[in-house]
Amino acid sequence: MSFQPENVLFDKGVIRRIYEFRVRLAFGLPPTPQQVEASRAFAHLSTFASRMCITQQTANILQRRPARFAAAILNDTQTLNKGRYLRRWARRLRGFAFSPEDAVMIAYGSFGVDVHLQKAGIDAVVTNDLKLAANFHTRYLEIDGRFAEMVQNLSDPHRALKLPRIITVAEVLTGV
Amino acid sequence: MERLIVDADGKVVIPPEVIHKRGLRPGDELTLVETTGGLFVYPNTIDPKTLEWWNSLTEEERKLAQAEAREYESLSEEERDAIWNEYAESLEVEAEGDEIELPTGERSV
Numbered sequence: 001m002s003f004q005p006e007n008v009l010f011d012k013g014v015i016r017r018i019y020e021f022r023v024r025l026a027f028g029l030p031p032t033p034q035q036v037e038a039s040r041a042f043a044h045l046s047t048f049a050s051r052m053c054i055t056q057q058t059a060n061i062l063q064r065r066p067a068r069f070a071a072a073i074l075n076d077t078q079t080l081n082k083g084r085y086l087r088r089w090a091r092r093l094r095g096f097a098f099s100p101e102d103a104v105m106i107a108y109g110s111f112g113v114d115v116h117l118q119k120a121g122i123d124a125v126v127t128n129d130l131k132l133a134a135n136f137h138t139r140y141l142e143i144d145g146r147f148a149e150m151v152q153n154l155s156d157p158h159r160a161l162k163l164p165r166i167i168t169v170a171e172v173l174t175g176v
Numbered sequence: 177m178e179r180l181i182v183d184a185d186g187k188v189v190i191p192p193e194v195i196h197k198r199g200l201r202p203g204d205e206l207t208l209v210e211t212t213g214g215l216f217v218y219p220n221t222i223d224p225k226t227l228e229w230w231n232s233l234t235e236e237e238r239k240l241a242q243a244e245a246r247e248y249e250s251l252s253e254e255e256r257d258a259i260w261n262e263y264a265e266s267l268e269v270e271a272e273g274d275e276i277e278l279p280t281g282e283r284s285v
Contacts, residue, residue, distance in 0.1 A: 016260050020248075021226060024239065025209065027245035028216060036221045045224035060263040066244040068237060072229045076271045081267075104265045111278075118279035159280040174274050 003165065004173060005123035007051040009080065009112065011105050012058045013128050014169060015073060016039045017064070022069050035125050038128060042076075042171035045126070052077045054124055055108050080112030085154060092146055096139050109164030110147070120157070124165040128171060136166040140155050 017038035031039070045099045046052060054062075059079040060069040078155045093103035109125045127133055136143065142162055152160050180188040190200070200206075207218045209230065209234075233241060248256070265271070 013262060018226075022229060023245045023248050025222075025226065026231060026241040027249050028214070028242070029249070030216075030218065031221060036223075039226050040223045043225040046225060055263060056262045061260060064262070066241075068233065068241045068244060072232070076225070082275045083278045084272075086275055087265075087267050087269070087272050090246075090265075094267070100266065100267050104267065111275075113276055113278060115276070120278045161278075 003124070003167070004048055005045075005167075006048050006049055007053065007107055007119075007122040008045055008079070008123075009053045009105070009122045009125045009164065010042070010058070011125060011127040011132075012055065012101075014041070014126055015058050015077075015129065017128065018042050018073060019065065019135075021070055026069075030158070034128060035170045037173065041126060041172040044172055046076065051114065051117075051122070053080045053112065053114070054078075055105060055118060056078060056171070057104075057111070066106070078114055078116070080108055080122075081115055083111040083113040085150075085158065086111035089147070089150060092150065093143070095146075096143055098132065102129070106136065106164070106165065106166070110161045114142070115173070121161055122164055122174060124167050125168055126169060128169050132170060133166045135170050 015038075017032075017035045021035035021039045024031050024035065042052070056079055059077075060139065062074050086104070089111055090100070090103040090107040093106055094100065098106065105125060105127075108122075109122045110121050112122065113120045147163050151161050178191055178194060180190070182188055194200075200233060205221045207227070208226075209216045209222065230238075251259075
């Protein structure tokens with residue numbers, strides 16, 4: 001792909017499909033096309049991304065699932081923590097017709113903190129939700145303006161934060 | 177279901193109707209996966225990460241994984257959705273207490 005993000009955040013839906021592919025494999029069932037697509041995107045990004053991240057919610061869910069399926073996914077990813085103002089930004093994103101869950105995930109893209117690396121934000125959120133991606137792209141200028149307005153009024157480390165790109169698993173695989 | 181015969185060299189022939197139905201062409205790669213339920217042939221759908229995970233499991237672990245997979249597959253779609261909707265984040269101001277300060281002196285990506 002022309003855009004090669006170094007730091008990516010997988011939305012919960014993508015991780016669910018990767019998990020369910022492995023479940024179906026163990027059970028002897030063929031995977032669905034969506035599961036194949038999600039797993040391929042994950043494998044492809046792992047070849048060049050230096051950090052593959054998940055949200056705390058996704059990590060909590062995986063930690064409650066059987067380790068035989070979940071441990072490898074947890075080992076391949078880092079869990080981002082919620083940085084200050086993440087929810088405030090998520091609430092503002094709700095004004096752009098994102099669901100609460102989608103708003104939180106996009107907010108993680110800017111305010112999610114990797115406590116080990118002491119870094120906030122990622123380059124791209126990878127999703128299988130076409131509606132979410134389309135809404136983000138359509139309203140990008142408005143969202144970007146609102147984001148800039150918010151961070152300008154915050155203290156120094158927050159002013160350098162950026163919006164993530166939102167890319168679909170299909171875009172990861174087709175190189176768009 | 178197709179019955180295939182393994183020849184002396186370990187080769188099997190995929191029936192032409194299956195080749196046609198699956199759109200397979202000469203040179204296409206297939207992935208053979210050994211599971212506790214038998215051998216499965218996938219038309220190159222298994223990515224390296226999934227294969228690496230599967231190959232890391234011992235025979236015993238695969239049997240246990242199959243039992244766990246059966247349990248998951250027996251759940252309804254609603255039950256699976258419920259699993260994946262647990263731990264939803266609250267957007268309320270009152271929930272902000274668990275947010276951590278951003279690192280200082282380090283530019284974000």
